[in-house]
Amino acid sequence: MDIFDLLTMIGGLCLFLFGMNIMGEALERRAGGGLRTLLGKMTGSKLAGFLTGAGITAIIQSSSATTVMVVGFVNSGLLALNQAVNVIMGANVGTTITSWLLSLSGIDSSAVWVKLLKPSSFTPVLALIGVVYYMFLKDSKKKDTGMILLGFATLMFGMDTMSGAVAGLKSVPGFADLFLLFTNPFLGVLAGLILTAILQSSSASVGILQALAASGSVTYGAAIPIVMGQNIGTCVTALISSVGATRNAKRAAGVHLAFNIIGTAVCLVLYCIVMWVFAPAILNESATMYGIAILHSAFNIFCTVILLPASSLLEKLVVKLIPDSKQKEVVVELDERLLSTPPLALAQSRLLMVDMAYYALDAAKSAIDVVAKDPTRMEKAIREEEDQTDHYEDILSTYLLKLSSLQALGEADSEEVTGFLKLVGDFERIGDHAVNILGSAKEMAEKNLTFTEAGQKEMDTLREAVKESMDIAFGSFLEEDMKAAERLEPLRHVIHNLQNTLRTNHIQRMTKGLCSVEAGFVWADLLTNLGRVTDHCSNIAGCVMDMKKHHLNLHESQRESRNEEYQETLNEYTKKYTV
Template identity: 30%
Template sequence: MVHASTLSETVFKSNQSKGKEEGASITWGIENDLLQKILTIYPQTKYVLKYNTKIGKKQNKSNPEKSPWITEDDISINKVSYKIKELSGGESYVYKIGVDTGEKIIWAKEGKFTAERTWGIFKLLILIGALGMFIFGMKIMSEGLQQAAGSRLRNMLGSITSNRIKGVFTGFGITSVVQSSSVTTVMTVSFVNAGLMTLRQSAGVMMGANIGTTITAWLILLFGFKVSLDSYAFIFIAFGAPLLFFSKGKVKVWANVIIGFSLLFMGLGALKDAVPTLGPDSAIVQFFVDFKDVWYGPVMFVLLGALVTVVIQSSSAAMALTMTLVGGGVIPFEVAAAMILGENIGTTITAELASLIGNVHAKRSARIHSLFNVIGVTWALLLFPYILKGISLFINGDPYTDGSAANTGLAVFHTAFNSMNVILLLPFVPKLVSLAERTVKSKGAADEEFHLDYIGTGMMGTPDLSILEAKKEVAKFGRITSRMSLFNQQLLTEQNSKVKTKLYRKIKKYEEITDRVEVEVANYLAKVSKGEMTEDTAKKVRSMNSIVNDLERIGDIFYQISKSIERKEELKAWFLPVQRASLLRMFKLIDNAFEIMCENLDADWDGVSLEAAKEAEDLINTKRNKMKEEYLSNLNDKDFNLESGMIFSNLFSLCEKAGDHIINVSEAVVGEI
């Protein structure tokens, strides 16, 4: 016999709740035999549900009328669930479910839930934040992998020969390692800018990077959707965080890789939760459905994908967002595939932006990347319906109705498209290079100056012939270095702060160029030295090594001069007119020495005379001695500004050192090293 007085909360075998958008779903369970016994005695038995906010529950204890419990007291005994609607999104609630026999209400243990917010500005910000965490994690992981790989990635990229297939594999390998096609393309553009890689070589690398970036889609699919690594992210961080306290740099780098990897998937998990759950009749879903079948629909969604990628500056993040929207049923499979094509175009903006500060060759390299992707998307759009049908044959499930199958289809589509595009366009690399050269016009010598025009990563048939090309490159190197003197002279007289800032940047850029050119010429000469050489050729190789070393030192000195002038500006230590005029006369003597040096570099080295170069050096030394005497005599003047005087002394000393290296170049030309 079951009596109401003998029943307790243990009558309920289950009691669960789940928050929904501005609502909740409550489920419960009572053993069927027990329920039948209760109904036999109390046939009018029904369920009662009451709920309140957490804050309201506390207020209700002190003042029941202020925050009353909301009660649903007529729930059929045949039900095992109940949906609560019209709650405050983001609010935490408590509830009780009970059995009302008529004599007594037997309450289950109190439960709680949090009502989710409806899609609006708050959830939009959460989505943007989740996307930001994904990008930040990708950035930290990518940078950590680059540092962990060290210089090997650059050596790998720099060792590419004219074999474009090897370039494809190199681009694929680097992108697969660092998980960022942008890193590979920007690195490639910088190599082209420095003259360390030709346009044809860069084309192969760009193509390989496009295939390498498809690895990201598979990682997102396998670890973001299939396994959901965000559940284990804190465990990964628990292993990675202690590595931050190690003194060895490599260990710390791997800590960044692990933590970045964890943040990436935490962001992806939050992204999945932030995407709105929309029904098939919602306005957004209907918009995509309505336009997916019209002839211009794919083109429109390609542009949408490109726009998304340009805005968030990460094709990986755009891919993650697209796959999340497909998984949530917000966009159809066809729309997502078109957006992925657009993301391939949008990612080219990174290389284009990187090339803006480079020379014409860097701009052409970025243009090749853009042309490659645009041409690929064009043929893919023409065959779009057939490609999608082909993809659906290779995956389990229907990508048009199943979100999981759709995401697998997107990963397959991304890989297949980029691989096919490389196979189709690889034979046409010379045509792409020619098209890039026609579409990006040179602005003259200033635009070409940072490119190694006469030597590349390969060399000519014999060392004796190769040395002639190296000589031309060394002569050009001398002219580039001489321009730094003019920039510093402008700094001494320029009053406009914006112009000064540009000059400081330009001098810094030229100093970096001298470093890169020295390394490349030295590497080239090292290759030349491996062949059979005449004594005269061996002598010229030694001379050129000495010359590029001196020219690089001149670049360093002029950069130091610019920093001294910058420090003078910061200290507000002004030169007297006589000091400025004296320095400008010293620079004119330096320019004269540069002119003689460049003439010697351009001439037939066997017929060069050192007489003019030594005279120029003597004039620089004499001027330095005179300026030093003036400086020392001014120290006794009580009105003399010591700070500006010290900078003045440093500047003419650095000029004299530059003069020493200039004469060293001419001496190396005639073999006096």
């Protein structure tokens, strides 16, 4: 092996790592909705959590990334520690998919149908399709599909280049002796641990081991301990990400480490017994790419089988090792660890937006209900809810703006971020108007102002209409229900007509001396604030419709929905809210 072979090997390694990286990022973008669906399964049974971890890792091709996500969710309080344990175990099995894909490079047969499975036979075609998709198609999902194909082709080309370059290592003095050294189980585990800790990816380190196996110098006796060590090395990323996190988040990273250390210790003991007592001949045979893929899968599946039933004991162990702090910890509502996986960062943002919507709408409804009553009993609760919506607006806007600046953000996710930013503003403004309505109610109580009986009935009708608009807006957002959202625009039209009618009627009462000027000012303020609450509800419904139709031209969807059904709904609400 000369210097050129060494450079070729390094170049192949770089292409391999680069291909794995861009393929993983494109897979994340392309699978956005799928990741959020899997996220919903995390809170299920042990099996559901395990399958979720395996599924997410198979999609994004990185158990380290999955574990970092889990640490982020636990840190935000969105995932309990006992649920995180099962997901982490699933991630360890999901990561073995990569080694099976890479093992295709080891196919060696003269049969035509077998040759077709060899990456060198089909990756050029995948690369061509990928280039066409990425360069000539405008749809972001198709571009991501193209990037996945290009990433996979680059990864496999790097693997083949690396494998070809290391073939000459067999003749290098000392190279075979180096791997003979790793037949010592403890040195082998240490080597695998260090390599994976440096690369922060067990998939990448297993791939390198598979490439080195092409030289014929790696025996099964050396490969088995190295594979075990690689599983411990992959914990480094999660441990680093847990620095500065809550106790439970640290425990989630600790579970990952404990699971891999215990699994490795059990397997290492069994391996040493087999090696020293039986000394099977296979340990001296050269490992193949397929053999390493089998080892990697068998090891992770075995560890999961023995430890998944005991996941609660694993949880108790890390709780004992990382006890509760005497000081109360502040739960991070939006964890920046998840920014590396935009679909899950969006899912986390949406969960917090649901809480924000509850606070805003509850504050507005409570304020509307205390008009012409004693507001003192509800004042504190309304102001606290409005303060909470302000807090949510600050952290959500900051988080979503950070998310929008990410290069890895796909077009669909980018549209969703824009929609979320609009929704956050509308929910916050509803909270502001709740305080304004509360102020009007307080003024009426302090000055002992009243409306006429007719005026009170009119105001009650308007209040009920506005509360229904809030129910529709919140329901359409919560359920992503476009049909419900379409009902809000005709209701807004009716409420605006009601405002005009109520304003005219009140002026007539004032000219007849039936209502005081001071009460008239309060009346006008209430009409304005109730109307603006409805406008923001309409914005929310319009945004839901726009996001479902994948365009963000505000109210474009509402204009499109002005059809016969719109007219029927308009007539329905006109009859319902008549004064």
